[in-house]
Amino acid sequence: MTVRSNRPAFTHPLVHRRLPDGWWTSPDVVPDAMAVNTASLHLADLAEADDSALSRLAQLSVLAAAPHAPDWIPRVADAHEELREALDRSGVSKAAYIGGQAAGWIAAHPQYGDVWELHPLLVAVPFQGRGVGGALVRAVEDHVRSQGGGVIVVGTSDSVGATNLFKTDLFSDPLGALASMTVQPGHAIGFWQHAGYAVVGVTPDAEGPGVPTIHLAKKP
Numbered sequence: 001m002t003v004r005s006n007r008p009a010f011t012h013p014l015v016h017r018r019l020p021d022g023w024w025t026s027p028d029v030v031p032d033a034m035a036v037n038t039a040s041l042h043l044a045d046l047a048e049a050d051d052s053a054l055s056r057l058a059q060l061s062v063l064a065a066a067p068h069a070p071d072w073i074p075r076v077a078d079a080h081e082e083l084r085e086a087l088d089r090s091g092v093s094k095a096a097y098i099g100g101q102a103a104g105w106i107a108a109h110p111q112y113g114d115v116w117e118l119h120p121l122l123v124a125v126p127f128q129g130r131g132v133g134g135a136l137v138r139a140v141e142d143h144v145r146s147q148g149g150g151v152i153v154v155g156t157s158d159s160v161g162a163t164n165l166f167k168t169d170l171f172s173d174p175l176g177a178l179a180s181m182t183v184q185p186g187h188a189i190g191f192w193q194h195a196g197y198a199v200v201g202v203t204p205d206a207e208g209p210g211v212p213t214i215h216l217a218k219k220p
């Protein structure tokens, strides 16, 4: 099945300053950004990724994170560090490939008790909205289930004002604020809820004053 995107080309100004000229439009990086054969989606263990795939995963991570969490992975070196950490931890990590090109990745590790933490999940911008993220999450859920994990938790921050929790004092009534939380379309919270994850908490100021982490959880 070939799916055509109606999304405009991604032109985040911060990111274009951080990547080599031509990276975004290079045909060897994104074979056809506007027409993706999703039937060719293939998942593999991240540990099997070669240097070229890891390099592309690092670059796509910077681009994918920038609109939603600009301070999370600002440079390609930061993304390589994320990848290294995921590979060093015990747990599970997967890369997604479309037409042989790395298109996204995911990791999860046991945290405490029966809890596994899923972090991170990043899909290349041109391949978003085509089932890559969902497939990666299902692969992790299958793994956690096979290991007897009882719950998967995921935290997602709001550092760009995508929710009404941004820049508010959440300490006085965090649960009240969560109960009346509004989320702009396109934020990852919507993706997680669509995948069956329930909002279970919030950590005020987790990533700086007024920047909360919203916690979601699912039984795998």
Ligand SMILES: CC(C)(COP(=O)(O)OP(=O)(O)OC[C@H]1O[C@@H](n2cnc3c(N)ncnc32)[C@H](O)[C@@H]1OP(=O)(O)O)[C@@H](O)C(=O)NCCC(=O)NCCS
Pocket: 064, 065, 068, 121, 122, 123, 124, 127, 128, 129, 130, 131, 132, 133, 134, 135, 154, 155, 156, 157, 185, 186, 187, 188, 189, 190, 191, 194, 195
């Ligand atoms: C969030 C992200 C991982 C989603 O990956 P994706 O490949 O675009 O998602 P998919 O195409 O697999 O979507 C799977 C389903 O979720 C739905 N969905 C995707 N994003 C959604 C959103 N923001 N709100 C509601 N539903 C959403 C899709 O419509 C699809 O529904 P369907 O299965 O009924 O057709 C991706 O957009 C991304 O990398 N974002 C930037 C980084 C990020 O925010 N990561 C998460 C950090 S916690």
